[in-house]
Amino acid sequence: MNTTKILIALSTTLFWACTEKPNEAGTTEIENTMAGNPGEISAPDDGGLASESFASDTKNGLKLGSCLAGLADSPSLAKRAAKAATIAENSSNGLPKAYILNDGNGNYQVFVLKVMDLCYVEADLLTKRSGDTLEIEYGPDRVESACTCYSDHWFDIAPENKDIRYFKFSGKIYEIDPGPAPGPSKKVKKTDEGPELTDARDGQVYKTIQLGEQTWMAENLNFEIEDGVQSWCNGNKGENCDKYGRLYTLAAAKTACPPDWHLPSVDEWPTKGNGGYSAFYAYGVEGWGNAKDEYGFAILPAGNYQAEFQNFLEPGLLAFFWTSTIDKLNHNCPKMIHVGDGFEGMVSVCSDNENDGLSVRCVKD
Template sequence: MAYTKWFVFLCFIVLLAACGDDRSLVSETSIEAPVDDVEDVYSSSSAKVKSSSSSKGVSSAKETASSSSEYMAAIENKTIFGFALNGPYRAGSAVKVYELDAETFAQTGEYFEGKFLSDEAGSFVVTGVTLSSPYALFEVAADDSVTLKALVDLSDRDTVSVNVLTHLEYERIPYLVEKGYSFFAAKTQAEVDVLAAFGIEGSFANFEGLNIVGDDASAELLAVSVLSLCYGGESKMAGFLNDLATDIKKDGKWDNETAKAKIADEAQKKYFEGELGSICQNVLGWKKDLASRKVTYERYINDFWSEVYGLGTCRGSKSPVYSAKNSKSSYYGSDTGFVCMGGIWYKRLKAGGSLLCSVEREGAIIDESQMEYTSICSNGKVVRIQKQENPDDGDEDENEIRNGEDGELREGDKKFDEILGRWVDANEEDYTLMLDGCTFKRHGEISKSPKDGAYYYCDSCPDAILWYNNGAAPGEPPSWRKAVDVDFVRRDEKCEAGDVGRIIERADSVTGSFYCTVNGWTNLKDWSYDVPNEFRFNPDIDYGTLTDDRDGKKYKTVKIGDQVWMAENLNYAGPNDDISRCYEDMPVTCEAGGRLYSLSVADTVCPSGWHLPKKEEFEILLTTVGGIDKASNELRSISGWTNDYSGSDAYGFSAVPTGGALIESNHGSFFSYSGYNAYFFSSDGYVFSIHLWAGTTISGKGGAVNDPNEALLPVRCLKDAE
C-alpha cells in the first residue's frame, strides 16, 4: 500500500558511531556571546554551547549569551557508520553531513557524503569527516522521496537520528536563535512546540536521540510519523512536512485547521480498522517492543483526533455519544458518534447502531459493570454476552441450566450456544441435517451432511448477538444453508493484506470471479466499495479517456449517440477538499463510486469543456438507448447491483448503485440505497434515477429523491457540444 514506503521513510533512523571515548550526553553548559541579525534560515548568529544540562519541556527557555572566542573541539577524520531501517533506500542513495559556521549557522561549503550500501540492513558509511564547528546539518535522501533534515550539536553526541521530528524543528531553531535564544534553548523550545502541535506534552529525549524501536520516548516519533502519513499518503507527504515546518517556524503553532481535520479523519478511520499496528509490524518486521509500546503511541494518535474533533481525551469509564464538533471534519454533521469507555474510544455509525471497536482489540473485555452481561470486542463490534449464573441448590428449572457443548441438541427443540451462554431455540435444519446446531461460534463452518451428502454453511448475523441479549427481535437466528462457491473460497483461500487484488474464478458467479478485498473475499457480481470501479466497466466497449486538469484524475468516457458522457462518477474534491462528501464519510467509497455533491455545487463542479446535464439531455440519452422501459438494463453496470440485478451495460454508461445522502430528507438514514439505486443530478433541479426494481425515472421534488435541494448525489458530466 502507499503508506508502506513512506512509513519506513518517516521512521528513518541514522546511527552514527563516532571514534573516540564514550561520553555522557549531558555536561556543563557554557553561555556565551549575544546574537546578531540573520541573513537566511541557516545564517543566524548563535551562542556557542558546549552541551546541555537543562531539562526538556520548558515552555520558555530564552537565555542571554555572554562573550567567548573559543570553539568546541574540532571533529577530526571520523568514519561515521550508520544504517536505516528497511525502506526506500537503494545502493547509492545519499547521506550528507554539512558543516555549519559556529557563529552564523551558514553552511561553510564543506560537506561529507556517504552512500547506502547494497546490504539489506540499509547500512551506510561516511569516511574522513572533519568539522571545525560542532554544529552540523544532516540530510538523508531516498530516491523519489522527501529529504529529511536534522540540525544538531555534535560536540557531545555519538549518535544521531534523522527523523520526521528533527525535520519539523529545523526551521524553527534558527528563527529562535535570531530572537536571542542560545542553541540549546532554541532547540528545547522548538521540540516542545513540535510535540504540542500534535497534542503531545513534554518529551523524553532529544529528537536526534530517538530510536523508532527504542524505549517509551520513541512512541512520540512513531505517533507523529503515523499522523503525518495520514495527511494524504505518498504523493502529498513531502509538501505536508515542509508546509508544517514553515507553519510553526515563527510562532510555534500549527494554524492549518483543515489539514488537522483531514489527518484526524484518516487517523480515526485507521484506528478502528486496526491498521495502525499492522503498518508498523508489516513494514518494520518488529518481533518485540511494539506490543509493549502500542498502547502508548495509539493513545497519542487517539488523543490527537479526539481533540481535533472537539471531544477531549478519553480517560474516563463511560461517556455519552459525542459527535464531531469540528466543521472542517468530514464527520461533522454525520450520524457517526463516539463513546469513551474504560479509556478507549468506540464508534457508532448511526443512532441505535452497533458500537464499533478497533479490530486489534478482538476478544478484549469492554465493560463488566453490568450485573447481567459483559461486553467484548468481537469482529470489530462491541457485543453483549449474557453472564452465566450459578445454579441455586438445584432449584433452577432444567430448561434454564446453562451448560452443554456448543451446538449440542436436546429435547424441546433446544441447542446450546456457547457465545450466548445458554440454550436457545433450534430449527428444523439443526435436527434433520445431522450436523448438530448452527451457533454463533460455528459461523463460517462448512460441513457435509450425512443425510444428503451436500455441503452446508453455518450462517449468522453478528448483530443478532446484540438482538438476542437485548431482548429485541432476533431476526434470522444462526442456521444452516447450502454452501456456495464463495463460502469455500473464504474458507480455503488466503485473503490477507498482501493478497488484495487477487481474483479466483468459480462457476456459480455470473462474472465467474471472486475478488480479495481489504475486508475479505467478495463476489464481483455483488456491490462492494472495496472493489475497484475498473471491474464495473463493460470490457466490450471502446472507452475514451478524460484527464481532469485540476487534480490529474483520469475518467473513462463513452459516446452514446451524439452525446459524450463520463462513464464513471466524478471524484473531484475541490482545492480544499470541502465541497463534497464520501458515502458514509469513508474515502474508499469516493474511489469506487465518486463523490456526493449538493445541487448547487454539482452545477459548477464538472471539468472545463464538460457540464452537468439538463433534464432534456438525460431524456435524449433515454431515447438513444431504446426508451425508458429498456434504459434500466441498458445503462446499469455489468456487476455490482444487489441480488444480481446488474444490467447489460450495452452502451458503456456503466451506472453503479452508489446511493446518496438525504434521499428521504429527514425521514430516513443520512446515507442510503448503496447497492440498490443510482442517482444523478440535472442542472435544472431534476434527478435521473436508476432503481433496483422500479426502473428508470426523471423526477423533481417529491419524486425518487424527496428534495433535490437537500440531497447529496453523484455527478455524471456531459461533454459540451462542439
C-alpha cells in the first residue's frame, strides 16, 4: 500500500447561492480554479492521454480544489447540486466515469468530476490496487472540516497504475473512460462585482463586491488623514499606499471611511473573522500562498506599523484590519482581524496597541 500526502483546501463559507447555467446536457456548469495550464501540456507518451484537465497543482501530493455548492446551509441548493452531480456522473452501465490524465512527461492522474467530499482535508492518501481496480482512501490521522461540498478531484498515481479499469474513492466505484477527458467543471461566481465607489473627499475610486446582503470595498482604504500622523504608507513609501492602502491608528480608522460607509465589526466580517485557513484560502488575493480569492475580496498582505517599536512590518507576509468591536470581557481590548498564510488563516484577536497602524476595509451602511 502506497502513501501520499494530500491537502484539500476548500471554501467553507458557502452561504451565498450559486447562479446556475445549464449546459446542453442539462447539468450545471461551475468553473473550477485548479485546471492546470494548457500551454504546458505536451504530446502523450506510451499509451496515456494528454489532457488540458491535467492539474499541475497536484504534483508531489499537493491537491487543491474548489467547492461547487454547500450542502449544509441550503436544502434547495443541496438538491440542485445533487441533481447536477447525478446527471453528470451516470453512465449507460450505471457507473460514474473517471479519466486517466497524462501530462506527456510520464506523470499520471485519475480525474473525477463533481465528487461529494469534505470541504477541507489534510491527510495521508492510502493507495491499494486489486486486479484492475485502484482504490484511494484517506489515512486515519487527518484534519478535516465538518462541511461537505461537490468539487473536481485530481489524484496523482504511479505510472504502473495507468492501465486500471476501475477507480474507487470514498466508497464509490468509477469506471475509467478511455476517451478524452472533459474539461474541469465551471464554477459560478458566488459574488457580484458592485459599482465602483468614488470617494468624494479625494476622488479615489475603489472596486466593490456584494457578499450576501453586504456591500464591501474590494480594496483597502487609501484616504489620507489630514494631520498626516494617524495614517501611514507602509515604509513611508507612496507605492505601498497605491497597492496596499494606508495603515491607520484605531482612532483614525473609526472616522476614515467615506460617508455612508463604516468600519465593520467582527460580526460583519466574512466568517465573523474566525474562518481559519479556509477563510484565508477563500478571501486572500490570488497569488498570496495558496489563496484563490473565491469571492473577489482580495485581502492583501499589507503588513502594519508597530507603534511601540516605531517600525513597519513590510508587505508580503501578513495582513491586519481594524474592526469596530471592543471586547468588554477581555479588558475592553479592541479587536482586529489577523490574516496569514499559515495555521492562523483568518482570526479575530485583541490588538496590543491602539496606536498601531493597520489596514481598513469599509462596508456600506
